[in-house]
Amino acid sequence: MPILVMKFGGTSVADLDRIANAAEKVKREVERGYDVIVIVSAMSGKTNELVRWVNETSPFYDAREYDAVVSSGENVTAGLMALRLQEMGVSARSWQGWQVPINTTSAHGAARFESIPRENIDAKFAEGFKVAVVAGFQGLSPEGRITTLGRGGSDTTAVAFAAAFEAERCDIYTDVDGIYTTDPRITSKARKLDRISFEEMLELASLGAKVLQTRSVELAMRYKVRLRVLSSFDETDETSGTIVCDEEEIMESKVVSGVAHSRDEAKITLFTIEDRPGIAAAIFGPLADAGVNVDMIVQNISEKDYDDDHPGAVTDMTFSCPVDQVARAKKAMEEAKAGGKINYEELIIDTDVSKVSVVGIGMRSHAGVAAKMFQALSADNINIKVIATSEIKISVLIDRRYMELAVQTLHDAFGLDRAS
Amino acid sequence: MPILVMKFGGTSVADLDRIANAAEKVKREVERGYDVIVIVSAMSGKTNELVRWVNETSPFYDAREYDAVVSSGENVTAGLMALRLQEMGVSARSWQGWQVPINTTSAHGAARFESIPRENIDAKFAEGFKVAVVAGFQGLSPEGRITTLGRGGSDTTAVAFAAAFEAERCDIYTDVDGIYTTDPRITSKARKLDRISFEEMLELASLGAKVLQTRSVELAMRYKVRLRVLSSFDETDETSGTIVCDEEEIMESKVVSGVAHSRDEAKITLFTIEDRPGIAAAIFGPLADAGVNVDMIVQNISEKDYDDDHPGAVTDMTFSCPVDQVARAKKAMEEAKAGGKINYEELIIDTDVSKVSVVGIGMRSHAGVAAKMFQALSADNINIKVIATSEIKISVLIDRRYMELAVQTLHDAFGLDRAS
Structure with a gap:
């Protein structure tokens, strides 16, 4: 059987x-x-x-x-x-x-x-x-x-x-009755996907589309287990829901499959720190020990002098984490500074940001996705605070009040309301 | 340790x-x-x-x-x-x-x-x-x-x-804080016992003193496990509660240790049945199959003729069971009669009886306990409907309205309010 x-x-x-x-x-x-x-x-x-x-x-x-x-x-x-x-x-x-x-x-x-x-x-x-x-x-x-x-x-x-x-x-x-191109509460144009690849699902899950646990998708990908997400509360048949499967099973994939968001993010900047080998470890080690889930990390290139006692290059380091971990992150950074492990001039904390991401395995073979994304946001006067990219995902941090607008704009810009 | x-x-x-x-x-x-x-x-x-x-x-x-x-x-x-x-x-x-x-x-x-x-x-x-x-x-x-x-x-x-x-x-x-000579809700003279034998406890438990499960006392008796019953809600020390132990550990036992009762009993009489070998099995087999917990059984000696077709001795059979099993017992008897397994003239059911018992290992060596018990009940005009005895217990079925009075009377009669 x-x-x-x-x-x-x-x-x-x-x-x-x-x-x-x-x-x-x-x-x-x-x-x-x-x-x-x-x-x-x-x-x-x-x-x-x-x-x-x-x-x-x-x-x-x-x-x-x-x-x-x-x-x-x-x-x-x-x-x-x-x-x-x-x-x-x-x-x-x-x-x-x-x-x-x-x-x-x-x-x-x-x-x-x-x-x-x-x-x-x-x-x-x-x-x-x-x-x-x-x-x-x-x-x-x-x-x-x-x-x-x-x-x-x-x-x-x-x-x-x-x-x-x-x-x-x-x-x-x-x-829920499947995986959507984006959160249907944000735009009624959100469309249920028939299929999505493991890789895309992983990015969507870890970005706040909380339908499937990240770990279960990882495991499914490793063992090539075909997953199907469907609703307990609807009548279902063999075609219901969304299949999460190997990339190879998805014939013609769109460049972008979905737009994800994560509402309650915070952006923390360590302003003016010594730019030396090991400085990243000195910052993110204590954060990890404090249980802070650091997400995006950006380091500015800088040439300004640190201070008189420490001549040499300095930089700024910015990272994001969930809002409810800010207090822990702040404590960890202040203790690291007090302990002489790191030094910074100022800790700038912005707790009013959200993350919006476009995800799609088609990106790998299509240039210009980032440009199209930035253009669409710019056309709505949405300022981008931090950018991070992976092979199949581009994420930006923006002011929280623009989050819904950004999701709607990007959903339209990549034509996600139309079946491929 | x-x-x-x-x-x-x-x-x-x-x-x-x-x-x-x-x-x-x-x-x-x-x-x-x-x-x-x-x-x-x-x-x-x-x-x-x-x-x-x-x-x-x-x-x-x-x-x-x-x-x-x-x-x-x-x-x-x-x-x-x-x-x-x-x-x-x-x-x-x-x-x-x-x-x-x-x-x-x-x-x-x-x-x-x-x-x-x-x-x-x-x-x-x-x-x-x-x-x-x-x-x-x-x-x-x-x-x-x-x-x-x-x-x-x-x-x-x-x-x-x-x-x-x-x-x-x-x-x-x-x-509860131990085993009592009788139910303290029935008489304030009830006294907590320091010790009681397994045998007595067994009789008390199965007679409705629901402090310990019968099976646990049986097991304790078999393996000579010293039990102690005491309260979770009081301050307790090494002398709290009641010890349930081997008879040999109880130096000087009273003749009677306690008076037990079981309120909701029923008495069922099969009036005029054939007195022949196997008749008891024909009655109590179907009752067991129907899940009726038969307790006391009394068979009257009788010499009357059964009927014209069945010349020979006839008798009456009386048994007791919990009130809530009467319907099942009645059904089992009627089916046995319909199936030709037994015959009786009339089924007489009395659901207004209670059982009162005196229990004590001292009874074994003391004659006259039964006489004293019947005398005490008679002095209060309490009519005894059924009597059953074991080595360390005498039980009677009486009208339910006399139950409390019977317990109080017997508790006094055997001096249970005084420490031995």
């Missing part, structure tokens, strides 16, 4: 009715001839409740016990889903991480997969079971303790199972 | 404050020099919620999945208790059934212990851990599935661990 992996997130299994609704979708795939592995999250809100209890019990908790507590929500959903399927006449069995077993590292709270042996589940399929309902987000450490994979771990569980079981596809059921 | 087992029921761990309170009691025992095994129930209400979800999802549920779902409540409490202890500076680790492992039979929903190997937990004690917090009520089947032990299974888990680890004592923390 071909194997299909289906994953249902927390809102898709939020109560017994929704579990029943998800079970209907599973049943339909069984009827189409698949052996199905269903990955479930906890009922929405449950994991948060457990996390709150842990935090209230022990603010600096032992991650082993954290994992033992918070993994229980998925176990409940897995059992209920198996029962619901049985009730509908589909032979199903639930699986907790240790029963499969889902072998992971010992990094509690952020464990990584080591291996997912197929024997136990394959044996059940051979017995005639049609569905294995697996509790997502959890695994088993070499020490025999329960681990969790960190937030969004259920997507990653689904992809890992699809890889291990050589599934025909991994369907991620969620509360 | 001597080992102590401490068990906390659902009301004792109902919220984070109560878990903290229970953890304080554990810490105190660690400070007294014990390695402690803590058995926890689910936070009160949690298991009921899970059971409700299972029933709503699948009325005729697969017991394997039922067990997978309902066992999760204990896992949460075990993790939270371990975290709380760590927070108080006590090195603790949580254990789910499969991690110990608690090996049971495959009888899902009502599994029985097969073995509890000590290695894993002993190894942790050897590493310096002081407390193992074990999720009660659950185990692992030979097939690698989660089992549950049935309601009240956490008491049984505690006793099984005390036996396996040769614990000095098994302390059952609950919402």
Whole structure:
């Protein structure tokens, strides 16, 4: 039998009715001839409740016990889903991480997969079971303790199972009906994509299109797992949703596939710092230690003198990070300065910026995307504060009040409202 | 290190404050020099919620999945208790059934212990851990599935661990402060017992003194585990509560230790049935199949003729069962009659009776207990409907409206308000 992996997130299994609704979708795939592995999250809100209890019990908790507590929500959903399927006449069995077993590292709270042996589940399929309902987000450490994979771990569980079981596809059921050219709340011209490449999806996910966890897309790309994103709440068929797949499967790609945005960014400039080898490490080491997720980095070329005691070249260093990490970033920089590790004249913090990016694998072979982007923004008098580029993405930081306008303008400029 | 087992029921761990309170009691025992095994129930209400979800999802549920779902409540409490202890500076680790492992039979929903190997937990004690917090009520089947032990299974888990680890004592923390000579709500003269024998406790538990599950007392008796019942909510010390122990440990026992009652009983009489070998089996077989818990059984000696077609001795058969099983019992008897298995002239059902019993190991060597009991009841004009006796117990069925009076009268008659 071909194997299909289906994953249902927390809102898709939020109560017994929704579990029943998800079970209907599973049943339909069984009827189409698949052996199905269903990955479930906890009922929405449950994991948060457990996390709150842990935090209230022990603010600096032992991650082993954290994992033992918070993994229980998925176990409940897995059992209920198996029962619901049985009730509908589909032979199903639930699986907790240790029963499969889902072998992971010992990094509690952020464990990584080591291996997912197929024997136990394959044996059940051979017995005639049609569905294995697996509790997502959890695994088993070499020490025999329960681990969790960190937030969004259920997507990653689904992809890992699809890889291990050589599934025909991994369907991620969620509360949106696919991947869009941009956020439909910003422009009604946003259009659902039939297909998107892993690379583009990665850029979109990490840029704030929060449909799929970055890690799950990385894993899917590495093992060439065909992903499909589709809605739990709509009627769905074989053509629903968006397929995330290898670039080669996408025949004629547009130059730009989508416009992403990230609203709450901050821009931090270290004004006038010594321009010497090692200065970047001296800045970004402490930031990493403080848990600041630095995104864009720009270093100005400068020839001005540092100060009388330090003759030689100086520069300015600018980076961006999420607004809610500014306080930590500021503290880290001030401590690094106080400790003599770095020196700067001034720390300039702008917390009113957003990031807008255009993404597309077609960019690789098309010049002029950047020029077209800058021109379009300029025509609307939107000032660009920072620019960063990768092979398939161009991002700019702009004033937050222009964010929606910029997204709409770029969506139009690259013709994303028209099917290719 | 001597080992102590401490068990906390659902009301004792109902919220984070109560878990903290229970953890304080554990810490105190660690400070007294014990390695402690803590058995926890689910936070009160949690298991009921899970059971409700299972029933709503699948009325005729697969017991394997039922067990997978309902066992999760204990896992949460075990993790939270371990975290709380760590927070108080006590090195603790949580254990789910499969991690110990608690090996049971495959009888899902009502599994029985097969073995509890000590290695894993002993190894942790050897590493310096002081407390193992074990999720009660659950185990692992030979097939690698989660089992549950049935309601009240956490008491049984505690006793099984005390036996396996040769614990000095098994302390059952609950919402009462010990075992009383009778229900304190019925007479203020009820007195807490310092000690009671296993045998007496068994009779009291099965007679409706619902402090300890019958099965846990049976297990404790078999393995000679010293039990102590005490309150989670009071300040407790080494002399608190009631010790349940071997008869030999109780120096000078009173003739009668307690008066038990069971309010909602029913009395069913099969009037005029054929008195022949096998008639009892023909009656009580169908009742057992229908899940009726028959308690007292009385057969009248009778010489009257059955009917013209069946010359020979006839009799009346009377039995008691809980009121809420009367409908089932009636149906089973009517079907047996319709099927020709038994015959009776009339089914007489009295749902307005209660059972009152006096219990005491001293009865064995003292004649006249029954006479004293009947005399006391007679003096209050309480009519006895059915009598049943065992080696250490005499029970009577009486009209329900006399139940409180009977308990008070017997408590006085046997001098239970005075310490021995």
